[in-house]
Amino acid sequence: xxxxxxxxxxxxxxxxxxxxxxxxxxxxxxxxxxxxxxxxxxxxxxxxxxxxxxxxxxxxxxxxxxxxxxxxxxxxxxxxxxxxxxxxxxxxxxxxxxxxxxxxxxxxxxxxxxxxxxxxxxxxxxxxxxxxxxxxxxxxxxxxxxxxxxxxxxxxxxxxxxxxxxxxxxxxxxxxxxxxxxxxxxxxxxxxxxxxxxxxxxxxxxxxxxxxxxxxxxxxxxxxxxxxxxxxxxxxxxxxxxxxxxxxxxxxxxxxxxxxxxxxxxxxxxxxxxxxxxxxxxxxxxxxxxxxxxxxxxxxxxxxxxxxxxxxxxxxxxxxxxxxxxxxxxxxxxxxxxxxxxxxxxxxxxxxxxxxxxxxxxxxxxxxxxxxxxxxxxxxxxxxxxxxxxxxxxxxxxxxxxxxxxxxxxxxxxxxxxxxxxxxxxxxxxxxxxx
Numbered sequence: 362x363x364x365x366x367x368x369x370x371x372x373x374x375x376x377x378x379x380x381x382x383x384x385x386x387x388x389x390x391x392x393x394x395x396x397x398x399x400x401x402x403x404x405x406x407x408x409x410x411x412x413x414x415x416x417x418x419x420x421x422x423x424x425x426x427x428x429x430x431x432x433x434x435x436x437x438x439x440x441x442x443x444x445x446x447x448x449x450x451x452x453x454x455x456x457x458x459x460x461x462x463x464x465x466x467x468x469x470x471x472x473x474x475x476x477x478x479x480x481x482x483x484x485x486x487x488x489x490x491x492x493x494x495x496x497x498x499x500x501x502x503x504x505x506x507x508x509x510x511x512x513x514x515x516x517x518x519x520x521x522x523x524x525x526x527x528x529x530x531x532x533x534x535x536x537x538x539x540x541x542x543x544x545x546x547x548x549x550x551x552x553x554x555x556x557x558x559x560x561x562x563x564x565x566x567x568x569x570x571x572x573x574x575x576x577x578x579x580x581x582x583x584x585x586x587x588x589x590x591x592x593x594x595x596x597x598x599x600x601x602x603x604x605x606x607x608x609x610x611x612x613x614x615x616x617x618x619x620x621x622x623x624x625x626x627x628x629x630x631x632x633x634x635x636x637x638x639x640x641x642x643x644x645x646x647x648x649x650x651x652x653x654x655x656x657x658x659x660x661x662x663x664x665x666x667x668x669x670x671x672x673x674x675x676x677x678x679x680x681x682x683x684x685x686x687x688x689x690x691x692x693x694x695x696x697x698x699x700x701x702x703x704x705x706x707x708x709x710x711x712x713x714x715x716x717x718x719x720x721x722x723x724x725x726x727x728x729x730x731x732x733x734x735x736x737x738x739x740x741x742x743x744x745x746x747x748x749x750x751x752x753x754x755x756x757x758x759x760x761x762x763x764x765x766x767x768x769x770x771x772x773x774x775x776x777x778x779x780x781x782x783x784x785x786x787x788x789x790x791x792x793x794x795x796x
Contacts, residue, residue: 416786430456500603534560574608597625622649705772
């Protein structure tokens with residue numbers, strides 16, 4: 362009798378209306394795990410919502426409303442079930458980080474250098490805080506491009522830091538090199554911590570400690586109460602090309618271990634208390650931009666190029682499997698709901714992967730991906746980089762990324778799962794709901 366009652370209760374918990382995902386990766390620990398059944402089989406596009414820019418911002422879902430940003434300068438609030446707009450809030454520049462929602466307020470940053478607090482119900486501004494100004498990471502001879510003596514902004518620095526909110530304080534990183542802790546009541550500074558370069562990774566909060574990486578090549582553990590350094594961990598450097606350096610990946614913290622990727626091509630597992638390295642994985646020259654998923658003693662993450670998805674034993678660092686589906690570049694962070702993992706790629710494809718086996722359950726490709734990817738691919742479906750990237754001048758790479766690559770309906774967002782529906786954005790300007 363108890364067993365017969367227990368199963369319906371589980372289903373009620375999984376399928377009920379209250380499945381809020383109020384911030385990037387679902388929670389302050391950024392585990393990327395969602396308490397929803399998800400869509401182990403693909404049925405339909407439930408709806409899509411069109412903006413006038415690229416959607417790199419992963420949505421937050423609270424009380425039946427999705428909140429997300431677009432490069433058209435707006436933050437949007439739309440109905441989760443219908444995709445109808447409730448309101449939009451205009452800033453002075455691109456909104457490419459993911460918002461956080463707490464106690465009826467939406468918190469987010471913009472490339473205009475301001476950090477905003479907006480009423481979740483009405484879209485009216487509560488307050489805004491001006492940072493020292495946003496900027497992308499820049500370096501001389503960046504990616505080996507010319508002119509070698511000129512500092513170039515990084516065309517691959519898409520995201521802003523996504524905030525985490527807890528106990529009346531909102532934390533986020535900034536292009537002015539700082540990590541900020543603001544009081545949620547009025548936006549006043551509780552503390553700030555200065556790193557050596559741009560901070561566009563999203564801070565993770567666990568047991569009173571804030572964990573965040575910087576483009577200065579260090580990963581920091583800060584006391585969340587006062588911003589004092591508990592420890593810092595040095596990752597790799599690349600002074601010649603400024604290519605294999607910097608932390609864009611946001612960490613996941615589970616069972617006393619911090620997991621994150623780095624542009625030095627390493628994936629790290631560090632002791633959360635001391636910063637000592639427990640293990641690392643060498644991706645042999647390829648960036649790991651995406652944030653990891655950690656569940657049931659396993660850690661999953663994607664690599665930028667080739668676009669693999671990996672499963673590792675979280676304790677030992679032993680590789681369990683690698684998924685190779687002829688993906689293009691992958692910046693999308695995987696998300697798990699039920700027994701399915703969802704991850705996007707630059708070819709405009711969302712892939713659903715069986716967590717246990719690593720087999721592809723289904724694929725969904727945006728219209729722009731279907732139309733434009735074949736002309737930029739090799740016969741086997743892999744990326745043809747000779748067609749994408751041409752010339753050795755920095756301007757050539759900027760043009761290729763912003764003009765050519767964005768025409769593929771690229772999925773750079775981290776999918777969010779509520780009930781049986783997966784929500785994600787695309788460079789075609791749409792936020793999609795598929796199930």
